[in-house]
Amino acid sequence: MWFSRNRDPSVVCPACGSEIPRSSAREYDKYGDRWDRENKRFEYLCKPCYGELCHLPREGLESLLVELEDEEYPWETFLTQYVAAVENPDGRLEEES
Known part of the structure; x- marks a missing residue:
């Protein structure tokens, strides 16, 4: 063979x-x-x-997306919330007043 x-x-x-x-x-x-x-x-x-991939760390990304998806946002608001959460060093979502 x-x-x-x-x-x-x-x-x-x-x-x-x-x-x-x-x-x-x-x-x-x-x-x-x-x-x-x-x-x-x-x-x-x-x-x-x-x-074409983004080679940045993804630790905590899935939990952040799940947290953001808990609320019904328009797409633009979702993106604004995501950017704010990623830029926030402690990783928590801040309530807007």
Whole structure:
């Protein structure tokens, strides 16, 4: 039995759907901590999609979005609240008077 010479599996970029060789892809950890590799499954993005990502820390982002979504806001108000919460160093939403 002969083995295939192509040992580089292909992956699908979740952002654009392109199928690319794994060696040409960029490893992406949706939790923002690619160095802690224990019990993780990574996604693989093509280079153009990876380059468009924001590489800022995402710790606490999900809980912030859940907190903001508790109220029914118009989209513009939601964005204003989000920016204010991100710029606030203690991470708490401030009540507007």
